[in-house]
Every structure is written in C-alpha cells, then in structure tokens.
Amino acid sequence: xxxxxxxxxxxxxxxxxxxxxxxxxxxxxxxxxxxxxxxxxxxxxxxxxxxxxxxxxxxxxxxxxxxxxxxxxxxxxxxxxxxxxxxxxxxxxxxxxxxxxxxxxxxxxxxxxxxxxxxxxxxxxxxx
Numbered sequence: 001x002x003x004x005x006x007x008x009x010x011x012x013x014x015x016x017x018x019x020x021x022x023x024x025x026x027x028x029x030x031x032x033x034x035x036x037x038x039x040x041x042x043x044x045x046x047x048x049x050x051x052x053x054x055x056x057x058x059x060x061x062x063x064x065x066x067x068x069x070x071x072x073x074x075x076x077x078x079x080x081x082x083x084x085x086x087x088x089x090x091x092x093x094x095x096x097x098x099x100x101x102x103x104x105x106x107x108x109x110x111x112x113x114x115x116x117x118x119x120x121x122x123x124x125x126x127x128x
Contacts, residue, residue, distance in 0.1 A: 001027040
C-alpha cells in the first residue's frame with residue numbers, strides 16, 4: 001500500500017465540473033488494484049475504486065452511498081441510497097474506459113443523463 005496524491009475530475013457535457021486534489025491510498029491486490037480517498041466535496045464521501053483489466057468498480061460511502069460499475073460498451077446498474085433511506089437504482093451505459101498505470105478515464109451516461117442528453121467524463125490520476 002502506498003500513499004498517493006489523487007487528482008479527481010468529473011466533467012459533465014453541460015459544462016459543470018467537479019475537481020479536487022487530495023491524499024489517497026493505492027494498493028495492489030490479487031486480480032485488481034484499489035484506490036481509496038475522501039472526496040473533497042460537501043459530502044466528503046469515502047470513495048473506493050477497484051480497477052480491473054476490463055472494468056472499474058466505484059463505491060462511495062457518505063450521506064449518499066453509491067455503487068457504479070463501468071464496463072466499456074455495456075449497461076450496468078447504479079445503486080444509490082441516502083442517509084434518510086431514499087433508494088434509487090438506474091441503468092448506466094459506459095461509452096469509454098481507459099485504464100493505465102496511474103490513470104483511469106470513463107465516459108458514461110446514466111438513465112437520467114440520457115433523458116437530459118448529458119454525458120459524464122470521469123478522469124482520475126494519482127502519483128506518489
């Protein structure tokens with residue numbers, strides 16, 4: 001396990017963007033690598049990203065719990081639950097996935113995004 005600096009960017013096709021730099025942990029596990037950090041947003045969600053050769057699993061824990069799976073050219077389900085017990089699941093289509101040694105990039109569109117003609121681009125890089 002090594003300490004890393006995480007550069008997080010989430011760009012929405014309508015021009016909105018969430019961006020921050022924070023400390024995190026990177027560990028190599030059997031069959032995948034894990035990046036863990038606390039999102040530097042109002043929610044301060046503890047975020048765990050498991051990176052496989054062909055997919056990425058994102059698990060956020062905070063006032064909003066969310067699980068997403070990104071597999072290129074596939075639809076998966078997004079699961080969300082809030083602290084006040086509101087639950088939601090919807091489909092998510094992953095248009096693009098890039099996995100490199102110190103970077104992941106994902107372009108995806110949830111069911112709600114599709115209705116609003118939006119896409120999200122998630123770019124996360126890290127270094128010691």
